[in-house]
Amino acid sequence: MNATGMSALVRHARRDSLVVLCYHRVLPDVQREASPFRDLVVTPEAFEAQVALCAKHYKCLTLRDAMTMLHSGGSHGPLLAITFDDGYWDNYEYAYRVLDAYDAKATFFVVTSLIGSSRQLWYDQLARTTDYLADQHMRPRDWLLGQNDTLVRWLAAQKISTNVRPGRDLVQQVKTISPDMRNTLMDAIAARASKVGYRDKGMDTLMTANQLRDLAEDGHEVASHTCTHPILTQLSDKDLEQEVCKSKADLERIIRGDVVSIAYPNGDFNDTVVRAVREAGYQNAVTTMNGLNTNTSQRLSLDRVFISQDRLSNSAGRCATNVMQMELNGTADLLFLRKMRAHRST
Ligand SMILES: [Zn+2]
Structure with missing residues (x-):
């Protein structure tokens, strides 16, 4: 292929597809650098550059509206849905105004048990406390002083x-x-960290009920990421039903509207999980598998494109538009033969 052909391929937005972007957090650079999950964070500046590019080439809709349009049978042009997992406070503080500036609508998948709470998601708590203990020069064998042998042996085996x-x-x-x-x-590690001075700085809280209602009233989609962010494939049938049904009902009460989409925590799902989600009344579910969707894709196991600020930046730290367009139209998957790659997620 010559340079012009490649350039056209890179720019081409597939008209028959729906791209679902997967974001987690939008935080200023200092907070991004301090995050244990730096690759799940983009800065407001990077986010704005990415949204500007998306808005130029795609209709940027909620997942709910994009799926409706994808299945409408009519001509719809290239579709794109921006999604956020977990429901962090920064989505409202930093992402909302950028979306607004480009008239783009997004979907926010929220862990409902922590709405408006000062508590952290389990992985944020674990990562922050263990990073703190490491900063205090404490080795893993010191983290569980006085705890039972099973835990100590398990941790020692993790290298x-x-x-x-x-x-x-x-x-x-x-x-x-x-x-x-x-x-x-986690309790043992948290107790140990607290004893040596760890204090949660409140950086990982989720949005409040009022903020979620604002987003919904403004045309964004508020959707479920379960109640407690468990790995759904590990749950009993009863707990699985509780996680998918109660989170839906709680959100519907908050936004006073229907909740029709869900994101599987950690991207884990199987036939049992899909059946539970369908029976609960969800119409759309997203995974963490990488790829684009068409109107023949399974609605309860949709692919997404994971957004990494570092991968999409050029050497000057700016949004590399060609690379981003290759991600959006699937050219990157073809070039790097990674169609089946699952990105990591929380
Ligand atoms: Zn998550």
Whole structure:
């Protein structure tokens, strides 16, 4: 292919597809650098550059409205849905005004048990406390002083890096253990961190009910990310039903409207999870598998495109528009043969 052909391919927005972007947090650079999950954060400046590019080439709709249009049978042009997982406060503080400036609508997947609460999501708490202990030069074997042997043995077997910020790696490993063991481990680590001076700075809270209502009244979509962000494939049928049904009902009470979309925590789903989501009345569900969607895609296992600020920046730190367009139209997947790649997520 010659240079002109490549350039046209890069710029081409596929008319038959729906691109669903996956964001988590929008924070100024200082807070981004301090985050244990830096790759899940974009700065307001990067977010604005990305939204500007999307708004130029696509109709930027909520997932709900984009799916309706995709299945309308009519001619709709290239569609794009911006989505945010978890429901952090910064979505309202920093992303909302950028979306507004470009008349773009987005979908916010919220963990409902923490709406308006000062508590953190479990992985934020675990990562922040273990990073703090590492900053205090405490090694993993010191984190669980006085705890039961099972926990100590499990942690020792994880080969946690003693470098700065081990929290992120530990979170990935903790996802595989039972919720009970995870809670015991987290309580023990939190108690240890508190004893040596750790204090939560309140950086990881979620949006309030009033903020969610504002977003919904402004045409954005407020959607479910379950009640407590469990790995849904690990749950009993009863707990699975509770997570998908109660989160939907709680949000519907808050926004005084229907909730029709859900994002699977950590992207994990199976046939049982899909059935529970369908029976609860959801019409759309997103995964963390990388790719584009068409009107033949399964509505309860939609692909997304994970947005990484670093991957989409040029050497000057600005939004690399060609790279972003390649991500949006699937050219990057073709070039790098990564159609089936699942990006990591929380
Ligand atoms: Zn999440």
